[in-house]
Amino acid sequence: MITLEHLFTQYNNELWGTFIALIIFIFLRFLSIKTVRRIGKISDINQMRTRLVIRYVSFGLFIVLAVALILIWGVNFKEVGIVISSAFAVLGVALFANWSILSNVTAGIILFFYFPYKIGDRIRIQDKDFPEEAVILDIQAFNLILIKEDTGELLTYPNNLILQKGVLLIQKQVATDQDLEQHL
Known part of the structure; x- marks a missing residue:
């Protein structure tokens, strides 16, 4: 029978890596939200636009966190590669069909920071x-x-x-x- 103590000793490095990755994620998210809000306030940008950019930045950081957790837990790259390549194939077709939406969202983020x-x-x-x-x-x-x-x-x-x-x-x-x- 596997005990909780046995799991902690067996996966000690992975658990600490996960903990550190989560702390870094929370810190970077806090820092990026504070920075975007400050830029929005200094530039007198609408709060709705500021919240939208915060949502985009948080999503990007979450993707980075997910990749870090995959690397920390040592998931087999061949299996992950098949899943990721399949997902990118589907996403590629979907994004090609909706390229204008993606380009408008990207342009919206650029306009948030640089539109005079x-x-x-x-x-x-x-x-x-x-x-x-x-x-x-x-x-x-x-x-x-x-x-x-x-x-x-x-x-x-x-x-x-x-x-x-x-x-x-x-x-x-x-x-x-x-x-x-x-x-x-």
């Missing part, structure tokens, strides 16, 4: 298909919500295209929070 314009700014996207000026109503994970002041039309513009096109700032903070809430 804020909600309420009037901009012009240098695009022959979209020559109008509009005010940024919201910046979401997949797209920008814009409103044309002259007609009141509500427009969505994909995040991946906003990174590919030139954006011209016409006027900073045209709309107040109350003005923006009226259009929602």
